[in-house]
Amino acid sequence: RISKTLQKTLNDQITLEAFSAQIYLMLACWADENQLDGVKDFMMKHSQEERVHMAKIIEYVQERGGTVKIDAIANPGPQPKNILECFQAVLKQEIENTESIYKIVKMSMDEEDWATWNFLQWLVAEQREEEKLALDLLDKVKLAGGANMSDAAKFDLNKTIGNTK
Numbered sequence: 175r176i177s178k179t180l181q182k183t184l185n186d187q188i189t190l191e192a193f194s195a196q197i198y199l200m201l202a203c204w205a206d207e208n209q210l211d212g213v214k215d216f217m218m219k220h221s222q223e224e225r226v227h228m229a230k231i232i233e234y235v236q237e238r239g240g241t242v243k244i245d246a247i248a249n250p251g252p253q254p255k256n257i258l259e260c261f262q263a264v265l266k267q268e269i270e271n272t273e274s275i276y277k278i279v280k281m282s283m284d285e286e287d288w289a290t291w292n293f294l295q296w297l298v299a300e301q302r303e304e305e306k307l308a309l310d311l312l313d314k315v316k317l318a319g320g321a322n323m324s325d326a327a328k329f330d331l332n333k334t335i336g337n338t339k
C-alpha cells in the first residue's frame with residue numbers, strides 16, 4: 175500500500191499530467207488558428223500522450239490500494255505570440271514536469287517504496303525523451319529564423335514538425 179504522502183503527491187502529479195495535456199491542446203488550437211497544421215498534429219498527439227501518462231498514474235495509485243481524487247486543471251496560460259514562443263512553452267512545460275517527477279522519485283526512495291520507485295522509472299525515461307524532442311524542435315525553430323521566420327521557412331518547418339513522432 176502506498177503511504178498517504180505518496181498518494182497525495184501522485185494525485186498532484188495526475189493533475190499536472192492533465193495540465194500538460196491542456197497546454198498541448200492550447201498550443202494545438204493556436205497552431206490551427208495560424209495555419210500550422212503540422213504543428214497542430216504534433217501538439218494534439220502529445221496532448222494525448224500526457225493523458226496516457228495521467229491514466230497510467232491513476233491505475234498505479236489504485237493498484238496500490240490508494241485513492242484517486244480528480245482535481246481542477248489550471249488555466250494553460252496565454253497563447254504564444256509566435257512559433258518560437260510556442261516551442262519555448264513546450265520545453266518549459268516538459269522541464270517543469272520532469273522536476274516534479276524527480277521529486278516523487280526522491281520521495282519514494284526516502285520511503286523505501288521500491289514499487290513506486292520502479293513504476294516511476296518509466297516516467298523518468300519518458301521525460302528524458304520528451305525533453306530531448308522539445309530541445310531539438312526548439313533548435314530547429316531557432317535555425318529556421320525563430321520569431322522572425324520567413325513564410326517559406328515556416329512552411330517547411332511545419333511539414334517537418336508534422337512528421338515528427
Ligand code: OFO
Pocket residue numbers: 191194223224227267268271272300301304
Ligand atoms: Fe507526461 O510527459 Fe511530458 O510532460
